[in-house]
Amino acid sequence: MLSSDRGAEVGRTTIKDVSERAGVSVGTVSNVLNAPQRVAPQTRERVLQVVSELGYRPNRAARGLQARRTYLIGYLLPERETNVNTALDSFLHELVSTASPHGLEVVLFAPRAGQTALEGYRDPIRRGDVDGFVLSETNYDDERIALLSRSGFPFVSFGRSLAEDPFAWVDVDGASGIADAVRHLLGAGHRSIALVAWPEGSESGDDRVAGYRRALTRAGVAPNPLLEVRCLNGVDQGRKAWRRLSLMDSPPTAVVAVQDQLAIGVLLEAQAMGLRPGVDLAVTGFDDTPAGALLGLSTVRQPLREVCRLLVEHLVHRIEDPWADPGHDLVRPELVIRSSSGADVINAPRPRAGSELHRYRRRYRR
């Protein structure tokens, strides 16, 4: 019955409604909202009173029309097949939550059927649907960055890239994340630590490989090229990777994977061979996916909240001052230790992989 109950009626309240009810001009109402100091305290109070009574909120489209803004930022959903970032759910949550306080909402796009991802950006830009774009799954020679840079359209990238011109980006220090994992395994006594990585040529992939080698080298363990397996993403690939590694004369006692999916594959295949994860074989992943958590997979977790906070911050700067130098940030991920790397085992004795492995190898070796 209260007037506030009626704020949600079909016809939206406009600034004119407020001005009439408060007995002032629309300009004054606008000033109350945007430049309160220019309005007499008395009128200001009266107007604010009416504003709250009517539940008035300035219309975003109208505001944007005159300000040449949309107060919207765009995110083009990555194709599911190529989607390396399995944490899309959390990412969007954080992105929306951190953008909202800036008065920005997130609009989702997807390339239409038969359209390339690149083309998916063009239309929204042309119609001025958004003030800027957030990119993710960025790679070395990302065409999107070239396109957006050239067009001068504000954007920020989750992930570094090679590009002629500077652009705003935020990235997770994958090298240091993987290095943490390696150090964790070294600390548990492992000396033969394998790496399951993607083929060379991806920004985040190569970055993580570098971290692996660095951590080993710094600990005085010479990286063994035979312990580096390359494959595409996916659980099956992980399984295959472990099958290969297990056939070595002296198989590794630990595996560091550059992604949870791969790690899960390794884990499952090792389990199928009768090895106990965390005991007979230590495994770590990357991304902290739900599936990994489920299986007790130790992993490197990306600080998505922090990442999104920075992404939005940079993007707002790009929008407000496209001429300023684009900034960037590298944030450190966090190592999450679970049972797959012997969370329960304190100073565990060397995994005794021998017996089960021999059994397996006798069975499968051709």
Place this chain on the structure above:
Amino acid sequence: MLSSDRGAEVGRTTIKDVSERAGVSVGTVSNVLNAPQRVAPQTRERVLQVVSELGYRPNRAARGLQARRTYLIGYLLPERETNVNTALDSFLHELVSTASPHGLEVVLFAPRAGQTALEGYRDPIRRGDVDGFVLSETNYDDERIALLSRSGFPFVSFGRSLAEDPFAWVDVDGASGIADAVRHLLGAGHRSIALVAWPEGSESGDDRVAGYRRALTRAGVAPNPLLEVRCLNGVDQGRKAWRRLSLMDSPPTAVVAVQDQLAIGVLLEAQAMGLRPGVDLAVTGFDDTPAGALLGLSTVRQPLREVCRLLVEHLVHRIEDPWADPGHDLVRPELVIRSSSGADVINAPRPRAGSELHRYRRRYRR
């Protein structure tokens, strides 16, 4: 160098640019785009030529301002804890892809800190940020439905609910999905089939339970209340459920869970007890989550594309004609048989052909 290369320049092209270059009035350009038959073929061609040269696209905000529309639909992200629909990723993909051809884009919202989900809807409505809302995770006495119904704001719900007034919804026939799973297990020879379900009181939960009982009864197997375990969602709950069931004098040979997470818990716990999934114990889930697929979990898959197609269809109707009776649809899910329920067993019944799907889709419209 071509003019089409310059379409993405910073300053967007407006209808005025087109009109000047084509030597016609803006009204004519507008007509070419919105009512081509009212324009002479010759001028029409000329204008279209310029439009494509300049890569002109009408500005959404301006168009919406005058049409009192935003061409945007809203989706409030469910809180991650209560998020039963683990397929958010796919859902958003399909939603965006099916909305886009209607000229609608999807805007994401999230309740701000300290705000209830309900309050999260109010602001966007007040400022007229969107033309309508898509709800998911809908339940019996969903307050959102009361709020939106009362305010007369267009919306459509993924999920049924008890509500005084009719509203537009699309739902998956969980009962029939679970019944399919039960029939599949019956067909494989199981007679002692347990159910792991959520506590009574959730729309989709109770619906699925009903399907379980119905399928058993129809097959002449009396439902045994002792075989119905109730627990909250989550892998751990599933583990606990199987622990309880395994203590029975004669434990069930198959378990039907109302959600993948629960099924995974059952699977893992059974495995930990030395049981082989699909051989010693058959398990089925619901939702076809990636984690489930990974573990070879048989499951009931929601036809998200179809669901989203219908959601958008209904929402468009609500927006265009809020006075028309809200329609609704019940779509049949699909049973996906994997190893957890003995996919390899020869006698397992095959899933039905997809071509008959339309027969199962029952459509009510008043």
Place this chain on the structure above:
DNA sequence: TTGTAGGCGTTATCAA
């Protein structure tokens, strides 16, 4: 301190 006018890009209406 407040009110008025113009314009943001578009479409609808009406006149030519």
Place this chain on the structure above:
DNA sequence: TTGATAACGCCTACAA
């Protein structure tokens, strides 16, 4: 068949 004009809701000058 086409063109001018008036909104749509808001903000920013500038005038009072």
